[in-house]
Amino acid sequence: MTILVTGGAGFIGSNFVYYELNKHPEDRVVCLDALTYAGNLESLEEAMKNPQFRFVRGDITDRAAVEKLFEEERPEIVVNFAAESHVDRSVEDPGLFIRTNVLGTQTMMDASRKYGVKRYHQVSTDEVYGDLPLDRPDLFFTEETHLHTSSPYSASKAGADLLVLAYARTFGLPVSITRCSNNYGPYHFPEKLIPLMITRALADESLPVYGNGLNVRDWLYVEDHCAAIDLVMRRGREGEVYNVGGHNERTNLDVVKTVLRELGKPESLITYVKDRPGHDRRYAIDPTKIHNELGWLPETTFDEGIHRTVQWYLDHQDWWKHILAGEYQNYYEHMYGNR
Ligand code: NAD
Ligand code: TYD
Numbered sequence: 001m002t003i004l005v006t007g008g009a010g011f012i013g014s015n016f017v018y019y020e021l022n023k024h025p026e027d028r029v030v031c032l033d034a035l036t037y038a039g040n041l042e043s044l045e046e047a048m049k050n051p052q053f054r055f056v057r058g059d060i061t062d063r064a065a066v067e068k069l070f071e072e073e074r075p076e077i078v079v080n081f082a083a084e085s086h087v088d089r090s091v092e093d094p095g096l097f098i099r100t101n102v103l104g105t106q107t108m109m110d111a112s113r114k115y116g117v118k119r120y121h122q123v124s125t126d127e128v129y130g131d132l133p134l135d136r137p138d139l140f141f142t143e144e145t146h147l148h149t150s151s152p153y154s155a156s157k158a159g160a161d162l163l164v165l166a167y168a169r170t171f172g173l174p175v176s177i178t179r180c181s182n183n184y185g186p187y188h189f190p191e192k193l194i195p196l197m198i199t200r201a202l203a204d205e206s207l208p209v210y211g212n213g214l215n216v217r218d219w220l221y222v223e224d225h226c227a228a229i230d231l232v233m234r235r236g237r238e239g240e241v242y243n244v245g246g247h248n249e250r251t252n253l254d255v256v257k258t259v260l261r262e263l264g265k266p267e268s269l270i271t272y273v274k275d276r277p278g279h280d281r282r283y284a285i286d287p288t289k290i291h292n293e294l295g296w297l298p299e300t301t302f303d304e305g306i307h308r309t310v311q312w313y314l315d316h317q318d319w320w321k322h323i324l325a326g327e328y329q330n331y332y333e334h335m336y337g338n339r
Helices: 011-023 063-073 087-092 094-115 152-171 193-202 222-235 252-263 288-294 302-315 317-324 328-336
Strands: 002-006 028-033 053-057 077-080 119-125 175-180 207-210 216-218 240-244 249-251 270-273
Touching: 002 011, 002 063, 011 028, 011 222, 028 063, 063 094, 077 094, 077 222, 087 094, 087 152, 094 119, 094 152, 119 152, 119 222, 152 175, 175 222, 193 207, 193 252, 193 302, 193 317, 207 252, 216 252, 222 240, 222 288, 240 288, 249 252, 252 270, 252 302, 302 317
Parallel strands: 002 028, 002 077, 028 053, 077 119, 119 175, 175 240, 207 270
Antiparallel strands: 216 249
């Protein structure tokens, strides 16, 4: 079987490419990625050596390029990871998020219709549900929770999700959607909270915590997310949404302090900076459906996952130093210069 993975040079996509090549060596994995600032071919170096893997540079909004690839590869399963994924960037440039996340999804689904696929899987996020109040720990996002977005990023992902469900109903496209909580692990671009804190702490630089640091995220080790997607795209019911998360809620401050402890660095590096506009307070997933229907459960505890992640960044300094030496530095100045 051929699986077309878009966005496979990004954080979760690259982890997913390795997950599939290891777990299903009989399947061929084709990656379509535009290599935006977030795409990094160095993350796919090992995969490139595997004859079951093919990398193609291309934009998911480029209809001709997408159709050419479908023509060549005739994939049975399409998994769409490709997206603009950083909330802070979506505040700076909403249009890019609508283009890639909504129009790109449409283009991938049009090709999936035209050439016929067994499954079109959309990788979505818990952010489509908006946020939960901090003083109601009894509330969780279920698949029935209304979409109620806060940022241009989450709005673009929610728009894509609605389009996916519309293609299922109107055209009978065999779709599925997973909505996952915050991931962490290897190959995570160092603009996101955990890798940003690891790489800055290693350089004894200040750690910018937004607002009072009490916003809550529900963290999942990336491999557990890959396992969930693999199950849903192969065995999940058509037309269904599955929430993915492991009941691992932490305040940002708690996460940053855990990273500092793991690295043996002082908490005095923490610096409170101006809050993110519209900053979601709390995300918390109820994963009952995927557990009951597909038997999915997370396998990596937070302590174990953070330990492994920190170790990965220590062992792969070239990977992130190459990124820091590039465009990222201008980006950092731009985002944090006046904060
Ligand atoms: P990422 O930003 O690390 O990677 C995105 C990848 O998509 C990059 O390789 C980039 O080059 C590629 N890309 C961007 N625009 C493209 C385009 N127009 N055409 C082709 N490729 C393009 O993102 P990530 O964190 O790996 O997230 C992957 C998916 O998972 C996204 O859809 C995101 O919404 C979703 N998600 C992420 C998280 C998380 O915690 N990171 C949680 C839940 C869901
Ligand atoms: P992020 O990794 O951007 O993921 P998301 O916004 O999609 O949840 O941020 C995680 C949390 O960390 C979020 O509440 C914002 C906060 N944060 C900081 O406090 N400082 C930072 O420098 C960054 C990037 C994020």
